[in-house]
Amino acid sequence: MVITILKAYMIFVIIVMLIYAIRHFVFSYNRLFGRQKLYYNDIYSTKMPYISVLIPMHNEEKVLKYVLDSLLECEYDRDRLEIIPINDNSLDKTKELLDKYHDEYEFIRPLHRDSKDRGKPASLNNAMKVAKGEIIIVFDADYRPARDMLKQLAVGFQNPEVGAVMGRVIPYNANKNLLTRLINLERCGGYQVDQQARYNMGLVPQYGGTVGGFRKDLIVELGGFNPLILAEDTELTYKLFTNGWKVVYANSAECYEEAPETWEVRAKQIRRWARGHNQVLFRYLGKVIVTPYMNLREKVDGILLLFVYAVPFFLVMAHVCSFILFFLGAMNLFVGWWALLFIGAYTSFGNFAPFYEIGTGLMLDGVEGEASLLPFLMINFYFYMWHISLGFIDAIVDVITRRRVKWAKTKRFTESSNKEEESINKEKETIEI
Numbered sequence: 377m378v379i380t381i382l383k384a385y386m387i388f389v390i391i392v393m394l395i396y397a398i399r400h401f402v403f404s405y406n407r408l409f410g411r412q413k414l415y416y417n418d419i420y421s422t423k424m425p426y427i428s429v430l431i432p433m434h435n436e437e438k439v440l441k442y443v444l445d446s447l448l449e450c451e452y453d454r455d456r457l458e459i460i461p462i463n464d465n466s467l468d469k470t471k472e473l474l475d476k477y478h479d480e481y482e483f484i485r486p487l488h489r490d491s492k493d494r495g496k497p498a499s500l501n502n503a504m505k506v507a508k509g510e511i512i513i514v515f516d517a518d519y520r521p522a523r524d525m526l527k528q529l530a531v532g533f534q535n536p537e538v539g540a541v542m543g544r545v546i547p548y549n550a551n552k553n554l555l556t557r558l559i560n561l562e563r564c565g566g567y568q569v570d571q572q573a574r575y576n577m578g579l580v581p582q583y584g585g586t587v588g589g590f591r592k593d594l595i596v597e598l599g600g601f602n603p604l605i606l607a608e609d610t611e612l613t614y615k616l617f618t619n620g621w622k623v624v625y626a627n628s629a630e631c632y633e634e635a636p637e638t639w640e641v642r643a644k645q646i647r648r649w650a651r652g653h654n655q656v657l658f659r660y661l662g663k664v665i666v667t668p669y670m671n672l673r674e675k676v677d678g679i680l681l682l683f684v685y686a687v688p689f690f691l692v693m694a695h696v697c698s699f700i701l702f703f704l705g706a707m708n709l710f711v712g713w714w715a716l717l718f719i720g721a722y723t724s725f726g727n728f729a730p731f732y733e734i735g736t737g738l739m740l741d742g743v744e745g746e747a748s749l750l751p752f753l754m755i756n757f758y759f760y761m762w763h764i765s766l767g768f769i770d771a772i773v774d775v776i777t778r779r780r781v782k783w784a785k786t787k788r789f790t791e792s793s794n795k796e797e798e799s800i801n802k803e804k805e806t807i808e809i
Contacts, residue, residue: 429515689769735750
């Protein structure tokens with residue numbers, strides 16, 4: 377009986393791997409040969425909406441000047457713009473620096489929070505209560521928007537069906553080391569190919585929590601952000617789609633981020649992403665299946681997107697099952713055509729499937745030389761499989777124990793003359809919401 381269950385599970389994982397391999401291939405093919413859906417770049421309006429730019433910050437003295445200076449250079453009517461940096465319980469000089477910007481620029485209006493209810497979702501909820509804009513645009517503190525970013529994001533809301541707009545993220549420190557170069561490859565494939573293909577095909581482009589915007593009144597009406605969910609961006613995506621709204625993707629709206637420069641920081645980041653994403657999976661899978669506002673294609677893509685941070689855990693368990701079957705002398709599962717199927721599925725998902733999208737993205741961006749790094753993605757495959765699996769387990773424990781989640785701030789690496797952050801009790805990696 378045990379052997380039968382283990383074999384059945386292995387067959388299940390093989391099927392899942394094949395489905396996602398086909399998904400990677402279809403998206404890559406669409407970007408190379410399919411009809412491309414244009415964003416609203418050419419739309420011109422004499423009356424752009426009033427926008428509020430929210431920037432959640434916790435101990436961001438190293439990087440806040442870059443995002444604020446970049447926003448000051450953006451081309452947008454300042455009579456229709458306010459910038460609200462949200463100082464969320466910072467212990468460094470974030471408050472003092474933000475107040476200096478306010479003294480010089482009246483439309484930069486810092487919101488200082490000193491509350492036990494901490495974290496990005498709670499910060500955004502507070503800021504929306506004082507924001508004047510009909511459109512909320514969000515940037516993380518380490519991001520540097522291009523000059524036309526605000527216009528490009530805001531113009532998408534001329535379409536009354538659009539609830540949120542998402543731009544493209546590009547690391548500005550991509551050449552720092554091997555890790556940052558690999559992250560740059562992932563960003564290239566994830567945005568240039570995966571996001572744009574889903575937008576082309578009328579599927580489920582994902583709002584990413586930064587470099588994007590949404591309708592304030594709509595999100596407030598839908599209950600705002602849940603402070604108990606770490607992936608507030610993923611939840612917003614599904615909250616919109618299951619209520620009849622759309623998310624659109626602006627591939628030309630480029631914003632530049634600081635990628636993690638150490639494997640330790642990257643591990644904590646992707647574990648947090650996996651935990652939050654799976655929290656959304658548990659809450660929204662049923663809603664996606666039954667909602668009348670999504671068509672069949674959107675539902676299928678939405679379900680596959682919900683499970684992307686669960687599949688690595690399935691693969692870890694498949695490895696465990698294979699070892700158990702081996703020691704039980706029951707590996708005859710792979711005799712004959714099953715062997716070919718397994719090898720093909722594993723090669724596609726575990727090795728070559730990401731190559732489809734990343735290789736396509738590198739070609740579209742005109743940086744084919746970076747393709748020499750593709751073999752190193754095998755490092756990421758096992759690294760991510762382990763840490764994403766830990767995040768999946770975290771999400772399950774959250775459900776079972778009903779424990780309060782913790783919000784983790786990603787360490788910044790930007791050079792700065794201000795060194796106080798390093799001495800504030802060694803900056804806790806997580807703070808309780």
